[in-house]
Amino acid sequence: MTSTPDSDGANKKLFWACFVALIATSFVFGLRANIIGDWQSEFHLTEADKGRILGVGLWPFAISIIVFSLIIDSIGYKTTAFIAMGCHIASLVLTLLAKTPTALYWSVFLIAIANGMVEAFINPVVATAFKNEKSKWLNILHAGWPAGLALGALTSIALGNANWHLKYAMCFIPVAIYAFLILPCKFPVNERVAAKVPYREMLGQVGGIGFFILTWMLVLGVSQIAASLNPDLVLPFLAAPLIAAIVAVLAGFYTRSFGHWMFLIVLLTMGPLATTELGTDSWMPDLLGADFTPSQAGWIFIYVSTIMTILRFSAGPIVHRFSPIGLMVGSAIIAIIGLLFLSQASAFWILIAATVYALGKTFLWSTTLGLVAEQFPKGGPLTLNGVSALGVLGMGILGAPIMGGLQDKGISQDLQANHAALFEKVAGPPKEVAFLGSIRSLDEDKVRTLTEEESKIITATKYPHKKAAFKQVAVLPCFMLACYLVIFFYFKSQGGYRAQELADH
Secondary structure, eight states: OOOOHHHHHHHHHHHHHHHHHHHHHHEEEEEEEHHHHHHHHHHTHHHHHHHHHHHHTTTTTTHHHHHHHHHHHHOHHHHHHHHHHHHHHHHHHHHOOSSHHHHHHHHHHHHHHHHHHHHHHHHHHHHHTTSSHHHHHHHHHHTTTHHHHHEEEEEEHHHHHHOHHHHHHTHHHHHHHHHHHTOOOOOEEEEEEEEOOOOHHHHHHHHHHHHHHHHHHHHHHHHHHHHOOOOOOOOOHHHHHHHHHHHHHHHHEOOOOOOEOOHHHHHHHHHHIIIIIIHHHHHHHHHHHGGHHHHHHHHHHHHHHHHHHHHHTTHHHHHHOOHHHHHHHHHHHHHHHHHHHHOOOOOOOHHHHHHHHHHHHHHHHHHHHHHHHHGGGGGGGHHHHHHHHHHHHHIIIIIIHHHHHHHHHHHHHHHHHHHHHHHHEEEEEEETTTEEEEEEOOOHHTTTTTTHHHHHHHHHHHHHEEEEEEEHTTTTHHHHHHHHHHHHHHHHHHSSOOOOOOOOO
């Protein structure tokens, strides 16, 4: 297909509409990370509860992004954008009206669904509109994510001590802007459809094994929803793998494919990747509370997000110099160093550590999307969005709650060992956390009744364990690095990295 000035102009307008839509999704995320403390006070949340709220703000995204990736070529990209707008507005209204932790949970759930719809259309649209430079433009597109994070955090800081309701109401602004920009746009036909690649072949890129992994995580997510309604509705341990196995057999039989080996390796890295980036972003203002005031911690969050925005906008020459997989290898190494540095740094050194961490995580997600778009164009929106889906599922169902649970566990064990009487005074009832068992978290209502001296003991006990979360997360990019090196040496053995192309028919 030959590019013309008119088509280039239309593609750029569509790109900026998609860019602002992504800003709208992360604006909520950035603002929420800075008001989670207000929610903890008003809704009486433990650290693990906060992890579940932050998690449900992400992983349901996977439900909508997978569902719409399967049907979006049939119902249309613009229709999907309209549905996303409606869900965004509804979720913001419900959050502002929430009176209980359950109502808050479900309103946050709905905004994650809306965010999934946005990503379901923006990724394949940009990959199709700029199919000769996918990695470059997907990196630039995903500069919208840290830009939205920074704007959301900046809005929270600018409003100071204002009620969280006022701060959250600001989320309507980016939603209104992206709706205005989307309305006049015309969307291109996806390159898979234009090349007449059969639907069965698209599913075959994921294959039986890929559908097994995705289904298992989706079932765990649905189980978590059921448990939030009624603890007795939790599925038996073997139910998720059994359901996933049935779907995998059916998918494998229909597609006659186990899935592309490289795509399956990328799938395995996405949960750790999302926890490394998004999970740490969710907790950063809270985790830095030992060394900074909430406002100062918020500024560090903005600083890191600004670095990411600038670097992703400059991704073209960097991707060209290192190749997508080379950039992913280097980024994983720097992310490991940054997280370990953050776990030990204090005062001024935290700024240096945060800079290293930002350099490491900047290109991981967006370049992974570029790699998938360039290597699996036959997979259409399914492969491109499937990796994002698994990332947020892994982070939301396991990553964020486990991060919170590890903090609760460390704090509780420390208090029990050194201040047993004080622990019994403030401990809440046991709660189950995935892979960590039963944990007695601190009851924030009881903490607020303590004397000044007792409160100082609680604070002094809390923050070393909060900062230790950075070190615990560092094991995840180590796993990612091992996977990336397999792909890197494969391309090296083939004479270098090459993007796959589809011909229009």
